[in-house]
Amino acid sequence: MPRPINAYVHPDAVEHNLQLVRRMAPESRVWAVVKANAYGHGIERVFPGLNAADGIALLDLEEAVRVRELGWKKPILLLEGVFTDSDVKTAEAFGLTVATHCDEQRQLIVAAKPKRPIDIYLKMNSGMNRLGFAPESYRAAWDRARSSDGIGNITLMTHFANADEGSVDWQLEEFDRATRNLPGERSVSNSAAALWHPNAHRDWVRPGIVLYGASPSGQSKHINDIQLRASMTLQSELIGVQAMRAGDTVGYARAYKAESDMRIGVVACGYADGYPRHAATGTPISVDGVMTRTVGRVSMDMLTVDLTPCPNAGIGSKVELWGEHVKIDDVASSANTIGYELMCALARRVPVSVTS
Template structure:
């Protein structure tokens, strides 16, 4: 028998969350962002839930090809663009739209001499200071791209640095000023801007984490009123129970010491499954639908939970590590990270079922 741990992917939740995005950005087209293998969910698993999206955006060329081979006929956007002339040829073959964030990428496209013009998203560095042309250089970059052989339609693009924490207006003003005399559709909004900053929606929004039920800020309370649904549940079982007394310790480094008599449940899930090793004692978890907490350090293949609130729990009891009841953002916050990372870190050894 395999270990009882399993991940469940909820395609109905993805459909619901896409509907929420639509309700927030009613006048915009929607890129469904599926980078990092659909945030760890598996592109093939969630692909059927994205039919209402206007396009799919991702990072890896191989993933873009997979999406086309699955039958996707609508636009596909490579968010970091192309890196070799071979990439340009693949983009042409599969009808991909590509980001262009530097002159070298534009020159790659021109040098490859595509028979069909390749549509691009010309990226501005409006304050993130990662990729893109500065606002001062952007009009000239657009001029060079608009007259370049092999380049088709141009969409104006930027990315917000702190839409999950504060205003986007400072970047929006830079973008609007630099593009005031430049025609073409615009795309700026990530998940946070899509749900919290309607003034930034423009022609295309690019939601990612919210499609999977996660919070852009990393805090579940921030999306409580948006009514997103968890698209991934990580579930396992109790495989051992120990009764301990005051002063007894649990796990490596004796990191947890019991204050009194209690029962400890051992769960078949550890950091080799993708559960965060740095999850602190007190990280939320549920046993047979009852909320409780982890205790002690997370091991490679196991972790331990406090069964005090769950007097009927026993070997075989169901444990939700994260999902609809245990918010992935709460687990992540207790572990010093964000829900994005936990989704992407789901280990290959964990069986996946599309629910």
């Protein structure tokens, strides 16, 4: 492909971030969450950085099988559980643990008559109001699961709604009240709770986005003191330079007007590569290691940047769209989205390499 755009995935950064979570939750075991193809990075690419995890958590059976085929011997958790009889058979064949959030899923396991019991994570809806048994129904659901053939160990599970920007105590109190005196391990903490709510760490934590170096809150300032490392770099080059006079405009809809004479650079990256179309003028970007800003609208294949801070930049100058220097959360915030989406939206046409 002739365009100079490339993405780089850093499994050593994933390993670093995983160890950081371990230090912050030293009494807990760690599920490394790799759903959505490892948040757009590619499971195979980040796999070398996951060795220290106690288990891998994901959504898709196909991804679970891939992880086993890569040689993973430790637990694998299906975060949304099973949906068909064949799913149960695959879970049995590959030794998967499955989340169970409704009686229909429990009945699927029972009806499949697995030759060896399948361990489950029994999910409580403690206030997120997506999946799970209501607190007042949870104990009865546990009793039914405990007496069901084909079900092995039961871990107690819930998911927090606002661990990234508020208290988890209201949900934790519901969870603790409903599970009081029930045997079994507990798992309640997502990335935000693993970082910021040590009272919720329990037996297992389930970090996702923090493994990839982005903030659960979507604000990079919230992780400035945590020393996370970016696991993905999106890089390109300047493929054009234009001299503008005061009053000249840039790009579609003439969305940016120069206030004074200036140079702009044209970068080989656009929304068809996964860069957010709605990133506003002023979105941070780096040219030859110098921080500057985007100007004008993002096009399908190109975007434009202000070269005022980097007067020596020219065609071929290296551009970092996000990575070590340009925080993916800051790019996302400028486009009114979150870093999760940008990672997952990296386009298939962008070549990806693994590097340290």
